[in-house]
Amino acid sequence: MKKIVLALTAVAAMTGSASAADLAARPYVKAPVAAPVASWTGFYVFGGGGGGLSNSDQRIQTTATALPLTIDQRQGGSGWFGTVGLGYDWQFSGTWVAGVFADGQFGSIRSTVQDxxxxxxxxxxxxxxEDSWAAGVRLGWLVAPNVLSYVNGGYSGAHFGSTTFTTLAGTPAGVHINGYNRNGWFIGGGVENNLNIFxxxxxxxxxxxxxRSAFYNAKTSDILTxxxxxxxxxxxxxxxWNQTISTSLVYRFNWTGPVVAKY
Incomplete structure (x- = not known):
């Protein structure tokens, strides 16, 4: 009988120890930290390059004949360019971004001039x-927190260099037109995305x-000796009328997210 009592006592003691272990404090686990919300509001700078096409409607006028004579024609060309600029964006209503910007282009987009x-x-x-500059506004929608699709438009100015003429045989014709500045406007659009990839x-x-598509108003240039x-x-x-496609590297001074949540 004593043996039975002792056995029951041992079993009870072991059960109590197990229950006490179950009631011990659980290890502390830190709650996940929420990822910062991406914000597009702030200043940015950019630089890059691309290629372009140029088209021009030309009217040749002469007084060498008894009656003034005019001929209308369209000429074109192509080339490359570099660009630098800066801007400021505001993010509003969650997924919309509006901004202002200014930039300049320089390079060698050439078009044909014929008489x-x-x-x-x-x-x-x-x-x-030779160079052009622009100031405008843009409006975009966030496809993802770090991807912006946008349209833009505004004022543009350009400097066209002087033109030296040759004959069809390639010899100097002894005449030229001087360079000039023109004003105009542009419309365009694009996609901007964060480089936190791979x-x-x-x-x-x-x-x-x-x-970008830029339109510059007409200029009458005299052919000079x-x-x-x-x-x-x-x-x-x-x-x-100039059309360009460019790719630029952009740096945003205030960008903080989104990042992976930490535990």
Whole structure:
């Protein structure tokens, strides 16, 4: 009988110890920290490059004949350019972003200028869009917290370089037109995305790809003789329509998210 009592006592003691162990304090686990909300509000700078196409409606006018003669034609060209700029964005209503920006382009987009009725025979030249500048606004929608799709538009100005003409045989024609500035406007659009991809952490760094179409008002240029700048009997009135596609690296000074939650 004593043996039975002792056995029951041992079993009770072991059960009590197990229950006490179950009631011991559990290890502390830190709650997950919420990821910061991405914000597009703030200043940014960018730089990049791309390629462009140029089209021009030209009207050749001459007084060399008894009656004034005009010929209308369209010419084009292409080339490359670099760009730098800065801007400021505001994020509102959760997924919308509005901003202002200014930028400049420089490079070598060239278009053809021809005069098929020059008194000494047809002449041709190449005109270079040496640099341009723009100031505008943009409005975008966040496809994802770190991806912005946008449209933009605003004012644009450009400087077109002087054009030296040659004959169809390639010899100097002895005439030219001077360079000039033109004003106009542009519309465009693009996509901008954060570069935190493929496991690479690059807070603040973005890439944007943008299409832009710029229209510059017409300019009448007299064809001048080389050396003396004396007027000839010819003039060319031309406008310009330039289309460009560029890719730029962007740095945002205030970018903080989104990042992976920490535990």
């Amino acid at each position: 098929p009725i020059f008194p000494t025979g047809p002449i041709t030249g190449r005109q270079k869009l 496991g690479i952490q690059s807070p603040g760094w973005f890439m944007k790809t943008e299409y 080389d050396g003396t700048n004396a007027l000839t009997t010819q003039s060319i009135r031309a406008n310009s």
